[in-house]
Amino acid sequence: MSHRFPLLFVPQLVLTEIIKFLKPAELVTLSLCSKRCRILVKIHRKKSTRVSIQLFNGHVPRVGVCINTNNNSYNVLGSFGGYRFHFESANKEKYKKIENLVISGHMITCAIDQRTGYSVTFWDDNTQGLKIITDYVCNLFRSTVRTVSIDQYSSWIVDWINKKQKSPINRMIINDHMDDLKKPNLLQVLRSFRGTEKLLIVASPPKLFKFPYKFEKVSTLIIKNGFWLTVDNLIDLDCVSMKIKNTNLSSLEINMFLLNWMTGSSRLRCFQIEVTRGNFNEVIKDVEHLIELFEGTRVYKWDNIADIHFHGGYNIRRDDGITATISVGPKLIIFAVWPDWQRK
Amino acid sequence: MTSPASSSEVKYLIESSEGNTFDVSGAALRQSNTFNAMFLNIGADGPIPFTDYNEATLKKVFEYCEHSVNEENYSGPKHQDDLSKWDLNFFNEMDQKMFIDVINASNFLDIERLTSYCCERIARMLRGKNTQEMIKVITLPTAEELEAKQKVEEKKAAAAKKVAEKAAETAEKTETLEELPVQQLVQTTRNKLTRKYLSFSNE
Structure with missing residues (x-):
């Protein structure tokens, strides 16, 4: 059978069916073939709220498409600055099928990254390039940017997205790609984040870094290096689940946080916090009369976090009847409010 | 138009664009949603005119239908790697013109399985290509x-x-x-x- 096919001359229903079989990266490449192809991809790919755009600005700045039906995310276009660096050095071997094409009126060089398999574009100004390809992909898939992954050089992304679209960024990952993340940048990023779903801070800020403001409301908070976090930060947090490692918090400070939960003002469902030294008596100070020993094993499941396994612990009953389990280890304090995600 | 006996043995006469007629089993024809909607309940007095398509194309389409009569009910597209040897031969035998005609006829007759396989085959032609290569495949002018x-x-x-x-x-x-x-x-x-x-x- 021939390997050519006059795609633009088939009936509309067939075209829709063909487009359904193409992966997001292939759709982007097809859309770049001609103006008519771009319009066809845009029209025939159904607009869906399940599709969201991801923007990763780290070691490989790229735009991805996330399709929530199967929870898969696909990288569709990458963007690099410094044409010479990539094509006049050994890096050239990394790319195949190099060609020039036009994206949103800009003539650029494009190639397929041998390792990852998706197309990367090369720009003189990478910031401009990333903006252009993000706009292009958002427009093509008629969706907005919901996930961003940034490093120290890309704090502009959060402001840019906030100005560009009405819907907020749902998920933000602050990477430790550069571990000398500057204090003003992290402050700026955390302050401009209007997220609703997940905030993951992998970055390790400078030793004296503090965040003297209130965090935005977020469902899941994960911090890999939380030494800068104060008990005031914790109490101010409007969060459902959190996992914080390497904090400098003491058991007494966790006790203050626990007492805050006891007042019933928090929507917190679970937390896992690594403390300097776990002291059970200090953690349950002033609530001793409300706890009872729990023996055995219990698994707690919640969205966006790994399962929490309790091997023994103490149940705490709040005045309004809500029960939680707390487990205090040598360095880790685990807390979860029942029932869990599965109503268990 | 139809021969008696059991319903599975019913034969229908199909008329092509050349005016030629040939018969197709009811079981094969029932894979076409267009046929089901138009003729299944009311029946047809003479040959069923599918005169937009030539005899060779219609025979090819119904050859596929006859072959897949005994396959389980269609439940979404199969991956090309899962296609049987017969299926692969069926597609490989066709030239470009016949392939396009078969897609068009299959789309008109609304034979989900065949349309879907054809579409996935086209999608595979575009896999791993850059824009220049895609332009060649989809025969866009350079x-x-x-x-x-x-x-x-x-x-x-x-x-x-x-x-x-x-x-x-x-x-x-x-x-x-x-x-x-x-x-x-x-x-x-x-x-x-x-x-x-x-x-x-x-x-």
Whole structure:
């Protein structure tokens, strides 16, 4: 059978069916073939709220498409600055099928990254390039940017997205790609984040870094290096689940946080916090009369976090009847409010 | 049109664009949603006219339907790697024109399984390609071809412009003649003739 096919001359229903079989990266490449192809991809790919755009600005700045039906995310276009660096050095071997094409009126060089398999574009100004390809992909898939992954050089992304679209960024990952993340940048990023779903801070800020403001409301908070976090930060947090490692918090400070939960003002469902030294008596100070020993094993499941396994612990009953389990280890304090995600 | 016996053995006559007829089993034909919607309940008195498609295409489509009669109910597209040897041969035997005709006929007859396999096959043709390669596959004109086409069009336009200008000039001349009233024309001719006669008589 021939390997050519006059795609633009088939009936509309067939075209829709063909487009359904193409992966997001292939759709982007097809859309770049001609103006008519771009319009066809845009029209025939159904607009869906399940599709969201991801923007990763780290070691490989790229735009991805996330399709929530199967929870898969696909990288569709990458963007690099410094044409010479990539094509006049050994890096050239990394790319195949190099060609020039036009994206949103800009003539650029494009190639397929041998390792990852998706197309990367090369720009003189990478910031401009990333903006252009993000706009292009958002427009093509008629969706907005919901996930961003940034490093120290890309704090502009959060402001840019906030100005560009009405819907907020749902998920933000602050990477430790550069571990000398500057204090003003992290402050700026955390302050401009209007997220609703997940905030993951992998970055390790400078030793004296503090965040003297209130965090935005977020469902899941994960911090890999939380030494800068104060008990005031914790109490101010409007969060459902959190996992914080390497904090400098003491058991007494966790006790203050626990007492805050006891007042019933928090929507917190679970937390896992690594403390300097776990002291059970200090953690349950002033609530001793409300706890009872729990023996055995219990698994707690919640969205966006790994399962929490309790091997023994103490149940705490709040005045309004809500029960939680707390487990205090040598360095880790685990807390979860029942029932869990599965109503268990 | 139909032969009696059990419903699975019912045969239907199909008419192609050439006017030729051939028969197809009811079981095979029932894979077509178009047929189900149009003829299944009310039946057909004569051959069923699918006259937009030629005999070869229709036979190819119904060959597929006959083959897949005993397969389990269609539940979404199969991956090409899961296709049987028969399926692969079926597709590989077709040339480009036949493939396009089969897709169009399958789309018209609304045979989900066949349409879906054909579409996935086309999608596979585009897999791993960059834009230049895709342009070749989907037979879009390349930049050079577009440029050449534009030049030809420009030449055509220039030639057409020249023809139009000439036509306009001719029309202008005709209009000047047409604009003179008949009496004036007669008078002018008479004057000319008188002058000629006078000059002749003077001589």
